[in-house]
Each structure stands twice: as structure tokens, then as C-alpha cells.
Amino acid sequence: MEGPRALLDLPATWLRRAGREFAPRVKEFRRAAHAFRKSAIAMAGLVLIGAFVVIAAFAPLDVTHLAPQVRCPTLVMHLRDDQRVPFEEGRLVAGLIPDAHFVPLEGRNHVLLEGTPEFAHVFAQLHEFLQSDGGSASSTTAFPELTAREREIVELIAHGLDNYQIAARLALSEKTVRNNITPILDKLGAESRAQAIVRAREAGFASSPLPRLR
Secondary structure, three states, X not given: OHHHHHHHHHHHHHHHHHHHHHHHHXXXXXXXXXXXXXXXXXXXXXXXXXXXXXXXXXXXXXXXXXXXXXXXXXXXXXXXXXXXXXXXXXXXXXXXXXXXXXXXXXXXXXXXXXXXHHHHHHHHHHHXXXXXXXXXXXXXXXXXXXXXXXXXXXXXXXXXOOHHHHHHHHOOOHHHHHHHHHXXXXXXXXXXXXHHHHHHHHOOOOOOOOOOOO
16 A cells, blocks of 8 residues: 555645745745835836926926027927827917928827837928928918918818818817818918819928828
């Protein structure tokens, strides 16, 4: 009976031996994990403190009164669903700088990620802006009486979009878009939407394809 009994006792014997050998290592691992966790928490705290310091330093700054003095060609791009800075802030900046070209982008990340559609679109817009001698294309200077928002609408009109599609692109109500159409036609000297499209395209609007909505 010694043989079978020894076989039955083997698992228990092995477990006791394994426990004696690995117990110190388990304790070491727990200590290391605890130290790492404390280090990670400390690092996260430093990152948060750094972010707070940066925000606290820049938040009081207001240079909106200086924006109208900018005389160089300016390209402003902003993500519609930016999780850090509201889309309207980008539109505001473009409206304050004379003849600034505003390009709305699709996406949510405040920091653009390589491989996303908006990442490629940004560089396409930059390339086009630089190729046009730093934004000197006629679409940025034609019809100077147009507001920044009206320029956005004209750009989409020139692409043939209707009011509903423009509203979806610009995150506006269809009524808001419709209310802008008559002043835009007046400023373009157009009697109809079709004529406005022709005049806008002649002035350089709709010179690049629209990004796809996701």
C-alpha cells in the first residue's frame, strides 16, 4: 500500500514545497507592485499639477483685441467635437483675424492622431495654403464684407450643398443657415443661389474637395 499511498500524497507534498519556495517571491512581487502603484499615482499627480499650472498661466490671457492687427495670411483649423476647446472658439479666432481662412475638421481628439482622417486632412489643407503663397488665394480676400461664418456657408454653397447639408456640416440649425442666405447673396451680388455658386467658384471657393462626414 506504500506505493499507491505515496502517489496520493504527492500532490499535497508538491503544493507544500511549491508554497515554501514561491511564497517569498509572491511577497516580493506584491511589494514591487505596491511600489509601482505608488509611483504611478505620484506621476499622475505630477502630470495633473503640470496641466493645472499651464492652464492657470494661460487662462487669464486675452489677446482678442490684438487679433484684428494681424496682417499676415492666416489659416485657422478646428475640430468640430474637440473635447478640450469648443468649436466656437476656433470660429471666433478666425472671425477676429482679417481675411483668415477657417477650416472645420471632423473629429473629437484635441491632439490629432496619425492615421485618422482629420490628420491627413490637416496636412492637405496646410499644403494647399502654402501652395497658394500663404493663403493669398482669391477666396480669402474676395468679398471682404463676408463674415467668417458667411465664408463657411459660401464655401459649402460653392460645393453645391443645400441648407440641410450645410447645417449638418457646421453644426447649425437649418433656420440659421437659411437666414444667412439672403445677406450672402447680397454681398456676392448674386440674384440666385445658382449665380452665387458661379461667383463663389470664380473667386476661388470650393477649390478643394470636402472631407467626408463620419
